[in-house]
Amino acid sequence: MKCNSVHKNLIFFLEKELPVSEMEQVKQHLNECADCALFAAEMKSTLRILENDKVSDENPFFYTRVKARLENQHNEQLVTRPVLLRILQPVAFSILLLLGIYGGFKLGETPKNTLVSSTLSEQEMVPFWNEMEAEPIETFLME
Template identity: 70%
Template sequence: MNCKLAHKKLIFFVEQELPVSEMEQVRQHLKQCAPCAHFAEEMKKTLSIIEADKVEDENPFFFTRVKARLENTAGKQVAARPVLVRILQPVAFSVILLLGVYGGFKLGQTPTINAGNNAEAQELIPYWNELDAEPIETFLME
């Protein structure tokens, strides 16, 4: 077996997916050929890293650990910030969220003046975020 053929079969050799006779041929070549043997070792390492990754993905605690790691990093970053910001930031997020919900409700409750004209209503909705409800209503009344 020459190097080119050995390289071609190497991935299957490492994965042990070759027929026994070919496994033996590749094994023989690797014994005689240092560059190919080295290449095979590198490939094994790479594949074992990929395998390890796969195992980690299937691990139910993987996300918990990642989360913990992220929180650790975040914790370090947060610690550098002033206390007030640390307290106010979640509050600000909550306020924004509540405003969004409130806005959504208001939008839903607003009587559709142009109920008879659905096409026009749908055309208007994308612009509602940019304009106040009041001017639109007065605009439509006119």
């Protein structure tokens, strides 16, 4: 048997889940190959550590107790929170949202007294709108 096939079947060998013929072949290979025997020993010690660290069984009523406690906590929150507060909180948030939208519109409006100055600045910008037509792109690239 080759080392690769032993490595593939080693866990099954250690757990005694291989057929009897393959168990004998792996055992014979481990007696002949020192590297595979060392690897098997390390794997066996690792499996032993994992077996010792297994979590003990949980209490079967743990889930039901946690669920009941969460439901009680939810019910307590509903009782302690006044009905008026449950109604006023969404109303207050809606009013704040509307005030924010109104303020945004007001900030975005242009003042009426600066209307003349804005038209002047637009007239000053007119010569620069078609700047690329005034100078061909070839002369720009040549420089």
